[in-house]
Amino acid sequence: MHSLIIHMSTSTQRRPNADRLLEDLPNARLIEAVDGRDPAQVSDVTVLPGTLHRPHYPFALRPAEIGVFQSHRRCWQRIIDEGWDHAVIVEDDLRIDPARFASALKLLAPHMRPGMYVRLPIKPRETSGEVVAQSGDMRLIVPxxxxxxxxxxxVGRDAAKRLLAGSERIDRPVDTWLQMHWITGQPVHTLLPNGNAEIAGEIGGSTIQTKTPVTGKLAREWKRAIYRARLWAHPQKG
Structure with a gap:
């Protein structure tokens, strides 16, 4: 198993945590994050308004979101270039419980295939459509x-190829796009609980979130709720 850690070398507050991940994750290496605020780094990115796919995405992509999407595409390309069957991809604001993470990888190992994409999220919010495997309280599910x-x-190698081919043009954040399995053609599994935590607040804050006035926040939440309701019309099936 190999691991890729998305980290921007200028983010000095995050470097200690990136170094910790280098020690905690199997065969880990840093991948330089794409800075979406630098026109030179995203000059080859085709960004469209949120009408490329249905449901339409109601918000304009922020520079940081473009950078995050391209950073993940860079990792997918690395998996292909290295010829790995699969690899762990993490962002540099992750904190793992090494023992729990090792147990998660052990549970996943006999089921992981090059065509699979498996999330190890920090929040147990998904409802299971199918339980693929279980060990103690830990479950591999199809949400x-x-x-x-x-x-x-x-992320498996074949999944990386599929996702790269499908994201030559982007119109929404990478995590939002990955929810659209009927567009990407990529099923997504989830492994919970896994001991993972996000610590952005401890190392300089989020690189994506921005402050929004109260009136704008209400309108944004209303649009977000409508969008999420439309996603429920496309559940994954085991």
Missing amino acids: RVIGLQCVCQV
């Missing part, structure tokens, strides 16, 4: 609706 965030996942 009905795929959760948000890409803090930690295991």
Whole structure:
């Protein structure tokens, strides 16, 4: 098993945690994150308004979201280039429980295939459509609706190829796009609980979230609720 840690070398507050992940994850290496605020780094990215796929995405992509999407695409390409069957991909604000993480990988090992994408999320929000495997309180499931965030996942080589081919043009954040399995053609599994935690607040805050006025926040939440309701019309099936 190999591991890729998305980290921007200028993010000095996050470097200690990135170094900890280098020690805690199997065969880990850093992958330089794409800075979406730098026009030179995203000059080859085709960004469209949220009308590329249905349901339409009601928000404009922020530069940081573009950078995160391209950073994950960079990791998918690395898996292909290295010829790995699969690899762990994490963001540098992840904290793992090494013992629990090892147990999660042990549970996953006999089931992982190059065509699989498995989330190890920090929040147990998904409802199971099928239980694939279980050990103690830990379960590998096919969630009905795929959760948000890409803090930690295991991605197979064939899945990486499929996702790269499907994301040459983007119109929404990477985690939101991955929810659309009927568009990507990529089923997504989830492994919970796994001991993972997000610690962005301890190391300088989120690189994506921005402050929104109260009136704008209410309108945004209303649009988000409508969008989520439309996602429920496309549940994953085991």
